[in-house]
Amino acid sequence: MSHHHASPAAPVVLPALLLLAAATGYLLLARRARRRNPALGWSGWRTAWFLTGLALLGAALLPPLAPAAHQDFRGHMAQHLLIGMYAPLALVLSAPVTLLLRTLPAPRARRLSAALHSPPARVVGHPAVALTLSAGGLAVLYFTPLYAATVHAPAAHWLLHAHFLLSGCLFAHVIAGPDPAPHRPSVPARLVCLGVAIAAHAVISQLMYGGFWVRVPAPAAQVQGAAELMYYGGDIAELLLAAALITTWRPAPRPHPRARAAG
Template sequence: MGDGTPYMDGHMPPMHTHHGGSGGVLEILLPVLAMSACAGGYLLLVRRARRRNPVRGWNPWRTAGFCAGLLLLAAALLPPVATFAHRDFRGHMAQHMLIGMYAPLALVLGAPMTLALRALPAPRARRLSAFLHSGPARPLAHPVTGLLLSTGSLALLYFTPLYDAVTARPAGHWLLHAHFLLAGCLFAHAVAGPDPAPARPGVPARLVFLGCAIAVHASLAQLMYGGFLVAVDAPVPQVQGAAEIMYYGGDIAELLLAAALVATWRPGRGGVASNVVRLTP
């Protein structure tokens, strides 16, 4: 930061320069265009689903959830959060929480796959349904995959030189954002998503995986706050502030995920939890 505050290893930080020009314009324009395209595509599918089945229609709360997720993504990728994230590790952590935990939950609750199954022509819907039942898709729908990619990767990112290596270039920032978003969506979908997931375990197992995520998040945040094994090249107050954001922000996000799991749970026959969505439109 160049504010005279020493890093975790005691040495003084260098002065950082900020890049402007066309690169800054693209960093604003690209997220706006991407979020607008996603919102437009979702609303188009909603319109088609209502036309195909006017009686059943589409739950407006699903639409609100998906649009809220896009707004959270936009907030994370645009100033002032994005500007703060580029110059302060606390800003990066706030951005990580929005992209990797809060936005994915809202997007997943929008049930985009179910919407697509209802809105697409029958041949395309059957192909999508077949993919959701396919062998490659089943591991993606299991909570262990999302847990390893979303929570497990944090140890590799912040306790090895990987974070500094990845964020040294603009492309690395975008790859990191994409990883946070996809991993967060996979975990939220596997734990509490309303979309079809044939390989999704029962509610007790999902609660166990969610408990593991909470424990790992809390442990990593505590290690980061104490400066144990942290490999992030940032001043001590920034690292400690980021650890507090991870600890409390992660707790809130995971409580929301648990609430979503309870809200979407439907007891099946014999007391077995059922979270099945019809795979045909």
């Protein structure tokens, strides 16, 4: 199972340039945020999370993993975990939307805020939609001919990476993102959604390991190894996401007994 690109350097140079541009842009915006409001500043932890997310993307999209992923399905699964689960969590914890709201000119910031409150944003930001795009996309990819169709099509392969990244960021944002989300459900509802995601990943990985309905053109040993990576690596990523959710949980204060009696 292999496919080749027209230019050997393109798969290395282009991702590296995009990652470098993203890091530069975030660092410049963080410096602008600190200069605009020195008292409020911008958290160094947020910046560290963003750079960590880019490093994880770099590990997935650059050698040695990227070339190996074209030859071994286990490498592809390692890419999926990095691009679709680990990197999105780190990027979301960097609060990029909050950074944009603090640094954009006022008219653009108002337009961005209005977009976050729009009906389409409410639909896309629903946990069920995020879960369907993330976990449901895996079932479609591995249990239909879709994966085989991407193997020899570089454009489809990069679109697959983009789907992993965007759906992963959406799911991480819906569950535990620090950025503003006006229509985000309650914490218990998000925990239930995360539990469903954990169960879905477990079922998909077990079906893959057993060879049920799998449409992946790879040796059985590679498919089983990839299924194990999905099972254990996915569990760790989802536990990290649950930890991120718990650390941002701020229960509403209960009224004092005397205040309730007075009422």
